[in-house]
Amino acid sequence: AHPNVAIVGATGAVGVELIRCLEERNFPLSRLKLLASPRSAGKQMSFRGQPLTVDALDDASFDEVDLAFFSAGSGTSKAYAPKAVAAGAVVVDNSSAFRMDPACPLVVPEVNADSLAAHRGVVANPNCVAIIAAVPIAPLAQAFGLKRVQMATYQAASGAGAAAMEELRASTEAALRDASYEPRVLPHPYAFNLFSHNAEVDLETGYNGEEEKVIAECRRILDRPELPVGVTCIRVPVLRAHAIAMTLEFDRPVSPDEARAVLAKAPGVRIVDDRAANHFPMPSEAQGQGDVLVGRIRQDLSDPSGRSLALFVAGDQLLKGAALNAVQIAERLFAQATAAVA
Ligand code: A2P
Incomplete structure (x- = not known):
């Protein structure tokens, strides 16, 4: 049954x-x-x-x-x-x-x-960011060996629930009418603004609770308890898809084409990486679909050894997240x- x-x-x-x-x-x-x-x-x-x-x-x-x-x-x-x-x-x-x-x-x-x-x-x-990050990171880690992860997030309202999505709509409508809007759900004005994630901030470390979750959970999902992970979590005025800029350092030099070949076969990943058309992952295209969009696959120029890649990803927070x-x-x-x- x-x-x-x-x-x-x-x-x-x-x-x-x-x-x-x-x-x-x-x-x-x-x-x-x-x-x-x-x-x-x-x-x-x-x-x-x-x-x-x-x-x-x-x-x-x-x-x-x-x-x-x-x-x-x-x-x-x-x-x-x-x-x-x-x-x-x-x-x-x-x-x-x-x-x-x-x-x-x-x-x-x-x-x-x-x-x-x-x-x-x-x-x-x-956590939604940990899921959306792990889907492309895991196959790259398996192929090339992962040394370090650095991320910045662009997180949608949906992660804070239905009331936060409504606050984004209502405060944007108010702003367009030049009317005032008192935030009720999130701590700062949301329309035409962005702010550091609303989770509580650890006064000692300066990291907020969302960042702590992302770091701990990425390590646990990837089964790498000591993996060096850094992240800055930001709430942006988008309804329901998160984006993440990430830099990944591997054990050996990796070219963008090698990474693309691995990602092309990775379950749950869709490559959106059209340099000529300047068309890369966007929340508007990630929303409503199960795959994590991955693009802007390029060498990280701050690492002359060639072992680091930069990527931009987007995934529906309410679906895959x-x-x-x-x-x-x-x-x-x-x-x-x-x-x-x-
Ligand atoms: P309700 O709609 O009756 O408040 P969101 O993440 O969009 O804010 O949704 C939270 C969900 O959790 C809603 O379905 C809400 O129900 C439910 N919920 C919140 N508090 C409780 C509770 N104490 N017991 C059961 N469900 C709860």
């Missing part, structure tokens, strides 16, 4: 995409349960053309549930994921609650699907045969 599936946070930005990914990928399931906060109880949504009513999450929510996607924040995951596991479900958790827990595999299926087998009930879906990656994990857990046929 196919699994009974629950989505915790079904009404959120990622939750809505989870429902769509399950539909589009024809995920084999018997029943789907939509769960959210009491504010959303009774709300009507739909799945495969059938109306579905959202229930408030409670202790009995996981009776007869085999697979639970969580995307309702870290606190909800910490409180309810153990209850779901106790009720017999496997949890695929999109929050940061379990990502550094050695008992919970942190999985990007193209990169480290083999780590899934060791799960004890909870599989962690990585969150919902799609979670559903791909679930396919490996529950629906491998079906996914292989599809």
Whole structure:
């Protein structure tokens, strides 16, 4: 029999995409349960053309549930994921609650699907930047040996949830009318602006929580606990796709053509690298698609040894950065045969 599936946070930005990914990928399931906060109880949504009513999450929510996607924040995951596991479900958790827990595999299926087998009930879906970065970095690391990673991010509103996306729209409309707009969700004016990521800043190191996650999770996904990684995370006024400028230093000199050849065969990667047309990865083209776009593949001129390359990548934060990656994990857990046929 196919699994009974629950989505915790079904009404959120990622939750809505989870429902769509399950539909589009024809995920084999018997029943789907939509769960959210009491504010959303009774709300009507739909799945495969059938109306579905959202229930408030409670202790009995996981009776007869085999697979639970969580995307309702870290606190909800910490409180309810153990209850779901106790009720017999496997949890695929999109929050940061379990990502550094050695008992919970942190999985990007193209990169480290083999780590899934060791799960004890909870599989962690990585941070969106870590996923989008790992998809092109992993095959290059495998081919050439990776020494160091340096990144700057251009992160969309969607990473901060549906309310932040609405704030970007509303504040932009206000700015176009010359009206004032008081930020409610994000700490700074968003329209025609950008700012350092809104995660809390460590006063000692100067790094914010997003940067700390990206560094720790890239190391864990790539299985390189000591890998030197530096990152600066910036929120930009884009709705739902992240971009990353990255410089990768390898163990030996690597030409852009060699890297292109590896990336051309890498699962989950689409090369967008048309120098003549000045056409490279853009959020507007990354959004709505599952692949990570990779381009601007060129030598890093600050490293005369020829061992460093610069790349620009873009990926849909809500899809590969969150919902799609979670559903791909679930396919490996529950629906491998079906996914292989599809
Ligand atoms: P609700 O819509 O009822 O507030 P986003 O990331 O877009 O902000 O979405 C967060 C998701 O998590 C929403 O579906 C939200 O439900 C849900 N959520 C937030 N807090 C809780 C909670 N305490 N229990 C269950 N679901 C929650």
